[in-house]
Amino acid sequence: TQENLLLAAAYVSDAQYNRNVPFETSPRAIRLYYFYNHWTMQVAIYFFICVDLSLALFEEPALFPLPFLATSLAEVLCLTAFFGRLVHFAKVTPQMVFWKDTKNICIMVTIVLTLIDLIIYGSLEAVNVHSVRWSRVLRPVFLINFPESRQIRRTFRSIRNTLPDILYVFLLFMFSVLIFSLMALKLFGDRGLKTVEGLPYFTNILDIVFELYVLVTTANSPDVMMPAYNFNWWYCLYFITYTIINTYIFMSVFLAVVYNNYRKHLKNEIRKLAYLKRHKMIEAFNILKVKVGTEFVVMEAQWRRLAKVVAPHISGPHLELLLRISDEGQKGHVDKVNFLRLADLLNIQVVTINIRRHPLEDWMPRVYRSSASLLVQRMVQHRIFVWVYDVIILINAIFIALDERNPFISYAEWLFLSLYIIEILLKLYTYEPRAYFDRRQFWNWFDTLIIIAALVATVANTTIQSARKYNSQQILDIVLILRILRLLRIIVSIQRFRVIVTTLINIGPTILTFGGLVLVDVLSLLLLAGGFALVTHQAAKLYFIGFHIVVVILIVNIFIAFILEAFFVAY
Amino acid sequence: TQENLLLAAAYVSDAQYNRNVPFETSPRAIRLYYFYNHWTMQVAIYFFICVDLSLALFEEPALFPLPFLATSLAEVLCLTAFFGRLVHFAKVTPQMVFWKDTKNICIMVTIVLTLIDLIIYGSLEAVNVHSVRWSRVLRPVFLINFPESRQIRRTFRSIRNTLPDILYVFLLFMFSVLIFSLMALKLFGDRGLKTVEGLPYFTNILDIVFELYVLVTTANSPDVMMPAYNFNWWYCLYFITYTIINTYIFMSVFLAVVYNNYRKHLKNEIRKLAYLKRHKMIEAFNILKVKVGTEFVVMEAQWRRLAKVVAPHISGPHLELLLRISDEGQKGHVDKVNFLRLADLLNIQVVTINIRRHPLEDWMPRVYRSSASLLVQRMVQHRIFVWVYDVIILINAIFIALDERNPFISYAEWLFLSLYIIEILLKLYTYEPRAYFDRRQFWNWFDTLIIIAALVATVANTTIQSARKYNSQQILDIVLILRILRLLRIIVSIQRFRVIVTTLINIGPTILTFGGLVLVDVLSLLLLAGGFALVTHQAAKLYFIGFHIVVVILIVNIFIAFILEAFFVAY
Ligand code: NA
Structure with a gap:
């Protein structure tokens, strides 16, 4: 029947695009599920996520200030869209599954919290009391928790799995920095040296730890060494040892641990995806199978109709080609093994060279x-x-x-x-x-x-x-x-330049989402910590260290892991 | 016979230590070969290489100045040792092979050139004319070309194989730096901005290229951006784009290309070593084999004598254990398959726990x-x-x-x-x-x-x-x-700390040789270019760029590749 065909097509489509959404199999739910997966809906939700995230540019402290009324209206619009998407999802998926999924709960709680914050902030603003829009830090929740953001969640899982290993390397690294700080205190602390600004040089252990931590990033690279060099050229040995151990060796070990975990995790994910894909294709086969002789098969006419539903824009010759591959013996039906390959076959881009006249x-x-x-x-x-x-x-x-x-x-x-x-x-x-x-x-x-x-x-x-x-x-x-x-x-x-750039462009979307996410997080952090950091100098230093841990040690290394992996595949 | 046993043992020993020296099979040559491979000879040659390389510390411009007579005497001593080692090698290896090997020719030419340089320099010094000891840059030739330095040569081959791929990425990188330099010239050149030192800011295209190249290393990181920031905060977009593309993306691509090549190369080397090892073990087997029934085997007594020659310090129980593994059926002889495993068996460290009383x-x-x-x-x-x-x-x-x-x-x-x-x-x-x-x-x-x-x-x-x-x-x-x-x-x-440190220590010797080699090269470069760089400012800049290419792009990346690979194996 047509209903069965639609259900089977939904399974094949999920297998093709690696979707993993449990949906109800009633005809109405299937139709809603098709609508849910339609590209216009996906584009719409991404549009609203982008609008919601970019609101940060227009709210105080703003790059382009807009009145509170405008930004709050835009935000309410976005929240409505998110809520609508969630209701749509609730009608597609079984009730039990929907309420058990923490992602949905997260989105709902965030919507409610944002509305409460908006109301409080608006009311206080109305009586001219300034307060903080604390719910702004919650906005990345929408980006991360919608089912569309599988790739981002996968990366976050990867980061979370890396943390224990990273932690031990980080502790050893901090231990090394502490040892070197103690040495610096003993070597330079009593010599009465002065920095370029005339301040006492390396006399306080906490200041030394901070300066040496910053030295790992080479941000204060020549300046911090100069007083020691000026006193005695031999102290360059201290700084060379420090740089080799803490910049080169430890930073490489961080990369090694992150990359190692990333690859292990990637292998597991690929295995899981392959299992789910096969499972869905078997479901689709079981719906459409008929018995011919001793084995179950899918008839050619049925297979054609299915392919047309899954890939409506497929060209006639392309469809015939796929059928000829799937029905090897030209027996008028497709057996189970060949049917299970359909999702992969549809993913292969066939370059049809149309030699058309000018x-x-x-x-x-x-x-x-x-x-x-x-x-x-x-x-x-x-x-x-x-x-x-x-x-x-x-x-x-x-x-x-x-x-x-x-x-x-x-x-x-x-x-x-x-x-x-x-x-x-x-x-x-x-x-x-x-x-x-x-x-x-x-x-x-x-x-x-x-x-x-x-x-x-x-x-x-x-x-x-x-x-x-x-x-x-x-x-x-x-x-x-x-x-x-x-x-x-x-x-x-230049051919070789094109290969390099093509490789980079292929991982571009992932890097852009990733970079965007980092930027949003960093902006939120900056906004939160900015005021705090201005209060005390020590807090600003802690802030710098935290920022460096998150950005350099985790994110940059995962970024490099992406590029390393992409080049293995492409180059 | 005893001669045959010594020959077979030499093959097994070469297989065990991955040596690849073709040697003559006459009894006298074999005895000389044993002496050639003795650890005292190896230590002696490394000692003289170290002395030769460390002479740089005592020659002008010196850290610890010594008179020319002392350094030149030490150098002549080293050269004599090198020449002796070479003569020894010539008596071990067939004449044809010896003269075809460029490594030997390299060492001889370097000895002759160094002697000529010493004589010229000494004569001129005697009449109080100062000249340059140019042969000092040739000293690493000894480190690289003696058969003992297989690992270093392997690394150099790896670097050489990486160069073509690196070159294209480097050209694309320089193209990117040039594009950004042109932008900087157009954006900032006509604004009459001044640097902190009051010099014109970004007005000369060559200066800009250099400053932006240095920016990749973050050595001039905040300073070089400040005039632009002070003029208009929006120009941070220019520097953020620059840093993302040229520091993060290009430096990652360099690492990816180097690491990719390193792994490919390593796989080939391991395959080649396995082939050579098998080949040598077959040679040894063919010397000792006797026919028992239908198959060729090595008798137990012969096998024992062989093991005793290859590993003289092996303990009795350890030898019995190896024999029991090799002679599975307790048939009194070892078959070909099990004999070929001997070199690997000898490499396995058996922990013999002697529960001795205090x-x-x-x-x-x-x-x-x-x-x-x-x-x-x-x-x-x-x-x-x-x-x-x-x-x-x-x-x-x-x-x-x-x-x-x-x-x-x-x-x-x-x-x-x-x-x-x-x-x-x-x-x-x-x-x-x-x-x-x-x-x-x-x-x-x-x-x-x-x-x-x-x-x-x-x-x-x-x-x-x-x-x-x-x-x-x-x-x-x-x-x-x-x-x-x-x-x-x-x-x-702390157990986890020990795991990390053990992994680092395991790759320590390789890193140390590698680091030592880099230091020697860098010192030679510094000495050569030092005077040259002082002459013109532009030459100093070119020097910096060349230094950065060699050290950061090649050596640091290969270093990171070492660590990445070591952690894959160990962690
Ligand atoms: Na710096």
Whole structure:
């Protein structure tokens, strides 16, 4: 039946996208589940999460101050969207599962707490009493707890699992810093040395611990050593030993422990995902199976209908290809082993090369196929064409470095821009435009976007310079940066550069989410600790150490672990 | 025959220690080869290499200046030793192989060049003309090219294989730095900003490239950004972007490429070593095999004699154990498969626990087994004993941190020292001394050495303070450091700390050779470039960049790769 087909398709789709949401199997719940997974709903929820997180930019202490009414309205809107999403989820998933999931409870509690905070803050504001919007630190809860953020939660789990191992290395590291601090106190404390600012040098053990901790980050690197060097050059041995042990060895050990755990964890996660995927595909098979001879199979017609529901935009030839792979013996049905592979088959990107004729060839075949036109096309396809434009970019770079108040150089700008536009036009003349701008042709898009940015920049620059009245510094700066960014085109020409950048771009989304999360956390921390740190100098130091532990030891190392792993796979 | 046995033993020994020296099979050559591989010869050659390398400390510009005659005599002595070792090697290895090996040619050429340089320099010195001892940069050639330095050459090969991949990443990195430099020139160059020293800020493209390159190391981290921040806070976006891309992403990519290559290379090396080991064991088997029934085997008596030649200090029970493993069926002979395992079997450290009686129990059994004595022994074995001494160490740390001119604290020193000596005496009373000081009981040695160092330090300190006349600052500093180092004993008590430190110590020798090599190279570079860098400011900058490329990008990353790999294996 159609209901069974939809249910099976939901299982296959979950297997394909590694979703792990238990849903009710009533027809109404399945339909709601399809709607729940629709990309518009996902985009909407991410949009509201972004709005909610970016509110920090508009609230005091704000980069762009907005009145409380505006930000609180936006926040209520976001909370409504989150609540709606949660209600939608509650109708999809079994009641028992919903209330047992701490993620849902977290979201609900956060919504209620935020509303209470909003009401209190608003009321106090109304009678001109200033208070603190403490619920702002809770906002990342939404980012982390919605089912869409599987990857982020996986990373957090990974961090949590790493903590015990990290803790012991950290304790040993702090022990080492303490030993070196004691040495510094004994070696330098009684010598009456002075820092550059004329303060006593290394006389207080707590100050020494802090300075040596900061030395690990090399933030105070030459300054903190100078009084000792000036007293006796031999003390460089102390600082060299310190740097080797605490900067190089300990920081490497931190990385080793984090990376080690990350890989172990990743292996477990992949195993778990494979198990869940297989489990879901078996569920789907059991719904659709019929008995043919002695074995259970899925009939070809049923399989086709299922594939159409799971991947509505799949092309006819692609579907036939998948069927031919799945029904090896052309027996008119797909057996269990081949059926279980469907989710993976759908994930394989098949590059369908459509050798289409150039539109110009249809419109004016005689002109397009004339010998002059063919010569132009061969020229554009030749590697010398690429080299000529590489040289042009280099000359452009030199011109940018030169003084632009020289009118000759200012005119040259227009020459370069024309050359770039001619290049893109020639390419569109030679290559079929739809193939050139295919979704997978990342580097063509990159190239074209940079040229368009250059065009916009140069036009904007000229407009500003001729208008003279509206000479905004920020717009001028952006124009300058866009003009320089066009030099990035050189990356496109060098194969090895493209490999490196492609690898980095593939892990880009993960890094961006991760970086965004860190930024939000850091901003929250800064806001919370900022006032506190101003009160006492000692608190500011503790704050620096805490910040360093979280950011450098954990996050940067996990970031490096990401990149290490990505390069193992890609390079 | 005895000759055949010696030849087979040489093959087994080479397989055991992963040596790969082709040697002649004549009886005389084999005997010379045994002598060549003797540990005294190895120690001697390392000693002369160390002397040769450390000459840099005594030659101008010197830390401890010595007359030219002394250093040149020492150098000639070293060269003689190297030449002798080479002649010895030439008598062991076939003529053809010897002259084809570039390592030998390298050593010979370096000896000749060094002698020429010594003669020229000496003659010029005699007529009071100062010249440059250019052959000093050739000294690491000896360290690298003797067959003993397989591990170092392996690392160098690994570095050389990494270079092409590193090069492309480096070019892309420099391209990125250049793009950012152009941006900085355009954004800040025309604003008339000044640095803290009042110099023009970011006006020259070459200066900018250098400053931004240094920024990657964070050496000039806050200073270089301040003028831009002071002008407009928004420019922090520029520096944040720069740091994320060039410090975090590119430095991680460098590490990823180096580590990736290192692992690939390591896998190949291990495969090659396994192949060579098997090949050598087959050679040995072919020499000793006799036919029993249908298969070739080595007779038990022959096998015993072979094992005795390869491992002369092996104990009787250990040898019987190995034989029982190798001759599974107790058939009186060892078959080929089991014979090939011999080299690996000899490498396995068998912990033979000799439950010996305490010497005191033999000398005065009644006293040692009295109830009071047994109580003491149980007390020492109890974990509370460890905890009590941990607390004592902590109190000691606090006392060290306090002002030692207070006489009470100065007396406390003696108290702590007595407590530590009592501890070690109690342990020696409880545990069998030979078992306690076994070669493999690293932590007991560590503990005892630290206490002895503490004793020496405190006694020396008191002697100096009472003598008053000879109050050398350097000796006082060393005493202070030794007194603080005794706090390291706390590591022994915490199991997890010991695991981390053991892992680090296991890779210690490799890191030390590696670090020594780097130090020598760096010193040679410094000496060569030092004078050159003083001439022009631009040359100094290039020098800094070259130094950073070699040290940070290559060496530090390979160092981190070592540690990452060691922790994968050990943790
Ligand atoms: Na710094």
